[in-house]
Amino acid sequence: MNKMPIAVIGAGLIGNVHIDLAARHEDVSLAAIADPGDAARQMAASCDVPWFADHRAMLDTVKPKGVVIATPNATHAPIALDCIERGVAVIVEKPIAHTVEDARRISDASREFRVPVLVGHQRRHNPIVRRAREIVASGRLGKPVSATALCTWLKPDDYFDTTWRRTEGGGPVLINLIHDIDLLRHLFGDLESLQAVTSNQTRGFEVEDTAAVVLKFRNGALATVSVSDTVAAPWNYDLAAGEVERFPRQDVNSHYLCGTDASLTLPRLELWEYRSGKGWHDPLTEERTALHAGCPYTEQLRHFRAVADGVEAPLCSALDGLRTLEATTAVHVAAKTGASVTLPGD
Numbered sequence: 143m144n145k146m147p148i149a150v151i152g153a154g155l156i157g158n159v160h161i162d163l164a165a166r167h168e169d170v171s172l173a174a175i176a177d178p179g180d181a182a183r184q185m186a187a188s189c190d191v192p193w194f195a196d197h198r199a200m201l202d203t204v205k206p207k208g209v210v211i212a213t214p215n216a217t218h219a220p221i222a223l224d225c226i227e228r229g230v231a232v233i234v235e236k237p238i239a240h241t242v243e244d245a246r247r248i249s250d251a252s253r254e255f256r257v258p259v260l261v262g263h264q265r266r267h268n269p270i271v272r273r274a275r276e277i278v279a280s281g282r283l284g285k286p287v288s289a290t291a292l293c294t295w296l297k298p299d300d301y302f303d304t305t306w307r308r309t310e311g312g313g314p315v316l317i318n319l320i321h322d323i324d325l326l327r328h329l330f331g332d333l334e335s336l337q338a339v340t341s342n343q344t345r346g347f348e349v350e351d352t353a354a355v356v357l358k359f360r361n362g363a364l365a366t367v368s369v370s371d372t373v374a375a376p377w378n379y380d381l382a383a384g385e386v387e388r389f390p391r392q393d394v395n396s397h398y399l400c401g402t403d404a405s406l407t408l409p410r411l412e413l414w415e416y417r418s419g420k421g422w423h424d425p426l427t428e429e430r431t432a433l434h435a436g437c438p439y440t441e442q443l444r445h446f447r448a449v450a451d452g453v454e455a456p457l458c459s460a461l462d463g464l465r466t467l468e469a470t471t472a473v474h475v476a477a478k479t480g481a482s483v484t485l486p487g488d
């Protein structure tokens with residue numbers, strides 16, 4: 143099978159992960175790098191692929207079949223639209239865009255030009271999450287009723303040396319909680335409304351360091367999510383799932399999904415259910431599913447190829463990215479107004 147040639151636009155922290163994986167992937171090949179930075183030019187030389195300062199010049203010269211957009215959030219929409227208009231399939235890193243309006247533009251263009259757009263919520267591609275989704279979809283939990291998610295950890299002080307991380311939009315809501323909201327939407331379905339309180343009390347920056355969020359799903363289930371990047375705690379999907387090599391793995395759970403018949407933890411996939419008798423006087427049985435974590439970014443590239451070939455439907459479409467962004471930005475609105483925010487539906 144011929145590999146699908148893809149280009150990476152934006153060769154920074156996460157762009158380099160995509161470059162590295164694309165360069166040795168079974169289904170895609172690295173065709174070019176577009177990023178005005180000198181480090182990107184050197185990276186392209188070391189990968190023996192053409193380098194471009196401007197993504198449009200790259201698109202028109204190399205004509206890749208697909209691109210990964212890993213640039214700063216505010217540039218996602220203009221770059222994605224340039225790709226979509228040229229018929230080039232897109233993975234755009236999360237958040238899909240800087241604003242809900244830009245996200246809608248990408249989603250509309252993807253539909254209008256019939257060009258697939260995937261959003262880089264890579265957790266959806268982890269075999270652990272795939273299994274959890276199968277379990278929930280199979281009905282084994284019964285009716286989904288409640289979920290608890292923890293996103294608690296400690297970012298080092300020098301992380302905040304960069305100004306934008308201390309100001310609005312640079313906090314754990316848009317950087318981290320967005321992944322938890324997307325994961326919960328992936329498992330329990332679309333959201334109806336949310337309430338939230340945020341705090342900047344510990345670090346004292348303009349941006350929040352902590353948030354408590356209550357989610358209501360359209361199926362009636364409720365979830366609470368506790369997020370903080372200023373606490374000495376291991377309960378965070380990134381630490382627990384060991385998905386990202388730069389974080390030390392902690393053998394804990396971060397998500398608890400409860401239904402009328404059984405409950406499930408993530409990422410350890412502990413399934414708790416009654417096997418004889420059913421009530422609080424009866425013992426619950428714990429079943430564990432042994433699953434090795436796979437690299438979700440590698441799987442995401444395999445899926446990208448399959449979507450571009452029309453063999454698979456997007457696991458995280460532009461519309462999914464839009465819905466997740468709407469909910470995440472609504473956290474700040476809910477915190478400012480103190481009111482419940484109703485989320486748009488289809």
Ligand SMILES: NC(=O)c1ccc[n+]([C@@H]2O[C@H](COP(=O)([O-])OP(=O)(O)OC[C@H]3O[C@@H](n4cnc5c(N)ncnc54)[C@H](O)[C@@H]3O)[C@@H](O)[C@H]2O)c1
Pocket residue numbers: 151152153154155156157176177178179182195196197212213214215217235236237262263264
């Ligand atoms: N899914 C994940 O796990 C994950 C992790 C980290 C970052 N991200 C997302 O990836 C994106 C990039 O984040 P990062 O941490 O790698 O940022 P970064 O600052 O490390 O890298 C961004 C790169 O984009 C380049 N760039 C800027 N404007 C450009 C343009 N117009 N055309 C081409 N290149 C341009 C910069 O030179 C830089 O090399 C952000 O949207 C972020 O939210 C996702």
